[in-house]
Amino acid sequence: MIRIMGYIKSAALESTGFVVLDPYDKEIDPKEWLEIEYVDWKSSGDTRFAPLASAKGEIECNGFWNHEPPRTDKDGVWIDEQTEKAPTLTARAKEPGANVGRCRIIELQPNSYADCLYNLHQDDNNRLNPDGTGWVVRGFFNLTDDKDSYFVLRENRSDPSIEYRIALPAGAQLIVDTQRLWHAVHHQGDEPRYCLITSWESGPELDEYIARYNGQPTTEYYEISEEVREAGQAEQARRDAARAAYYAAKGQKEKLAMSEA
Numbered sequence: 651m652i653r654i655m656g657y658i659k660s661a662a663l664e665s666t667g668f669v670v671l672d673p674y675d676k677e678i679d680p681k682e683w684l685e686i687e688y689v690d691w692k693s694s695g696d697t698r699f700a701p702l703a704s705a706k707g708e709i710e711c712n713g714f715w716n717h718e719p720p721r722t723d724k725d726g727v728w729i730d731e732q733t734e735k736a737p738t739l740t741a742r743a744k745e746p747g748a749n750v751g752r753c754r755i756i757e758l759q760p761n762s763y764a765d766c767l768y769n770l771h772q773d774d775n776n777r778l779n780p781d782g783t784g785w786v787v788r789g790f791f792n793l794t795d796d797k798d799s800y801f802v803l804r805e806n807r808s809d810p811s812i813e814y815r816i817a818l819p820a821g822a823q824l825i826v827d828t829q830r831l832w833h834a835v836h837h838q839g840d841e842p843r844y845c846l847i848t849s850w851e852s853g854p855e856l857d858e859y860i861a862r863y864n865g866q867p868t869t870e871y872y873e874i875s876e877e878v879r880e881a882g883q884a885e886q887a888r889r890d891a892a893r894a895a896y897y898a899a900k901g902q903k904e905k906l907a908m909s910e911a
């Protein structure tokens with residue numbers, strides 16, 4: 651555990667901004683993510699979310715800072731009618747014993763590598779987070795078996811020189827400082843991908859959990875061809891330029907805010 655800029659952070663995430671945990675090796679009934687209520691909520695890509703914990707225990711996904719009184723992404727209120735349909739997922743989110751903020755299942759439709767690069771974003775995880783407390787990071791537990799889908803993590807959005815690609819078979823588990831790393835998923839397949847996302851407060855509980863499941867910054871990276879990489883990079887640049895031109899034509903400054911999703 652280390653302190654940087656007044657926040658408590660995990661030393662395990664310091665070098666790369668993420669760790670991969672040992673895979674989760676038990677079966678979970680897909681009903682836990684299929685028979686639960688989703689709300690349309692725009693994140694990167696074509697997504698819906700099913701919240702398990704929210705600001706006030708209602709089935710909605712808004713940032714806690716947009717509620718009254720505004721607060722940071724901690725002390726999420728469990729939503730009984732959702733958690734009773736997803737008991738295993740709820741238990742997994744609670745397992746570290748770290749403070750939980752938002753907790754929800756994401757449903758992501760298939761996309762391309764270029765879409766993923768265009769969707770790369772940072773999360774606004776620590777708005778209103780008091781100095782001296784734990785930095786909020788996110789856990790990702792892949793639920794569907796998406797062996798040919800992968801997380802893309804970059805230090806800089808448009809710079810491919812540092813790009814981690816983490817495959818997402820069922821049971822893949824990552825913890826990511828998503829406010830530091832630019833991130834998005836390239837989901838290849840015909841069916842949606844489902845993943846449990848939990849905001850956790852950094853601190854001794856989370857450190858202990860990372861150690862227990864052998865969290866490491868790097869594992870094997872999903873291989874892609876030079877052609878795919880170059881085409882994706884060119885398409886990201888093309889869409890970025892188109893977006894900049896769109897705002898310039900309206901006389902507006904381009905918005906590059908962190909994601910509130």
Ligand SMILES: [Fe+2]
Nearest residue numbers: 772773828909
């Ligand atoms: Fe994100």
